[in-house]
Amino acid sequence: MSDQKLPPDQMQPATRALDAGLAPDPVTGAIAPNLVASVNNTFTPGTAGFSAEGADLTEQPYLYARWTNPTVRALEERLAGLEGAEDALATATGVAAAAAVFLTFLNAGDHLIVSEVCYAGVYELATRILPDLGIAVTPCDLTDPAAVRAAVRPTTRLIHAETPCNPILRLTDLAALSAVAREAGVLLSVDSTLATPVITRPLDHGVDLVIHSLTKFMNGHGDALGGAVIGRKDLISRIRSRAGVYLGATLSAQNAWLILRGLDTLYPRLRMASQTASELTGWLARHPAIARVTWPGADDHPQREIARRQMALGGAMIAFQTRQDPATLAARMADRFRIIHYAFSLGHQRSICVHIGTDEIQRSTFRMEGAALSRWKDWAGEGVFRLSVGLEDPADLIADLSRVLD
Ligand SMILES: Cc1ncc(COP(=O)(O)O)c(C=O)c1O
Structure with missing residues (x-):
């Protein structure tokens, strides 16, 4: 291959996933990304200030690895490419990415609207920790634009969504929610961990910031923690200086390198796991021990129209309820x-x-009552089995489920 690269818009997304941000090493010609462990890079005296305020990486990108490091930056560029964004910040974990967004855009006296169902750790961070800092928080049914409109206050700065939401796999209509956010003049962040950019690119639907736990599908091998926030350069630069540099939520180079390797197979992994999830959903739906199966790709998913509009595949997560x-x-x-x-x-x-x-x-977490609790029960009943489908042969997974359900 020559060193002439194609512009990203001339590649299909699955090809771009292997390419964005990657260039052969100029010294060795190595094709795979380098693992650069160095915390420091040398710089010319007088060219770098001591303050991290507004750390936009243009002057001295690798001054010190808490800002970023070459391997972490390669990951950030790949993530921005995958989501069709200007920039990305990699963080130590997915929760650190959510905390980075909350603690950058919310101050004492401000108000956050958070999805009434989202990853438990993020929900608890929002509803237990932020109020201690003087930030008001309203859990809201984000599937209902009128409820979101009614929850907006003059002090609202951010709406935080998650779709599909963990663990019940309810969807949020991103275009509808971003219209409400725009109308209210507030930022919209979405945790897209369960979708990944293979399935949904939230920025294409008007979302301001995409959050990922890279620990999950993005790395895909269960051997590294990581997180990311992806979006406009000006927003990412504010998050980097506040949360990365001052709160120290930076990703290690070693984990960035593992996650970069995991991302190489993101598209085939998600496509295969999604296909297997489709087969398992059909099998579970026919099994007499199963009371209900929820998979966003199924024709009987209650929000099938939303899935059609914003999800390229049904994904690798299934929730099911049993009669036993x-x-x-x-x-x-x-x-x-x-x-x-x-x-x-x-x-x-x-x-x-x-x-x-x-x-x-x-x-432990949601403490819902009244209408919110009945909405939860509409999806989850007295509880769900959450199945994250891997890369095994579907026949072996069905045999394993049979060992338990038959
Ligand atoms: C949807 C979602 N967001 C965020 C997180 C948190 O990620 P991490 O464990 O990397 O902090 C998780 C973890 O399960 C998750 O499922």
Whole structure:
């Protein structure tokens, strides 16, 4: 291959995923990204200030690795390319990415609208920690634009969504929500961890900031923590200086390198896992022990029209409810599964299943009452098994589920 690169817009997204931000090493010609461990780079005296305020990386990008480092920057450029964005900031974890957004754009006296269902750690951060800092927080049903409009206050600065949302796989209509955010003059962030850019590119639907836990599908191998915020350069630069530089939520070069390698196979992994999820959904839906299956790619998903508009694939996450006692079934899974792992994380090459009981998660995290609780129960009943589909042969996964359900 010559060193003449094609402009990104002349490549299909799956090809761009292998390319964005990657150039052969100018000294060695190495094709794979280098792992640069150095925390420091030398610089010319007088060219760099001591303050990190407005760290936009134009003058001295690699001055000190808490701003960024060459390997972390290669990841950030690849992420920006994948999401069709100007810039990205890689963070130590997915929760650090959400915290970075909250602590950059919210000050004492400001107001946040957060999805009433989202990843538990982010929900607890929003509803338990931010109020201690004088930030008002309203959990809201973001599937209902009128409810969001009604929740907006003069002090609202940010709406935080998640789609599909973990664990019930309810979808949020990003175009509708971004219209509300624009009308209100507030920023909209969306946690797109369960979708990945293979399935949804939120910025194309008017979202301001995309958040990922890179720990999940983006790395895809269950061996590195990481997170990212992706969006306009001016927004990312503010987040970098506040959260990266001052709060120290920076990603390590070693994890950035692992995640870059994981991203090389993002498209084939998601396509294959999504196809397997489709087969498993059909099998589960026909099984007499199953009361309900939720998969965003299914024709009977209650928000199928939203999925058609903003999801290229159904994704690799399935939620199902059973007719049997879930505690007994969970114990059988832990005992009888030979392939699927009974464990908490998701988005890895190996399939993972866990039961999320309604009473338990309501007690620990959401504490819903009234209409919010009945909305939750509409989707989750008394609890769901959350299945993250990996890269195994579908026949083996069906055999494993049969060992537990038949
Ligand atoms: C949707 C979603 N967002 C964020 C996170 C947090 O990511 P991390 O564990 O990398 O902090 C998770 C973790 O499960 C998640 O599922």
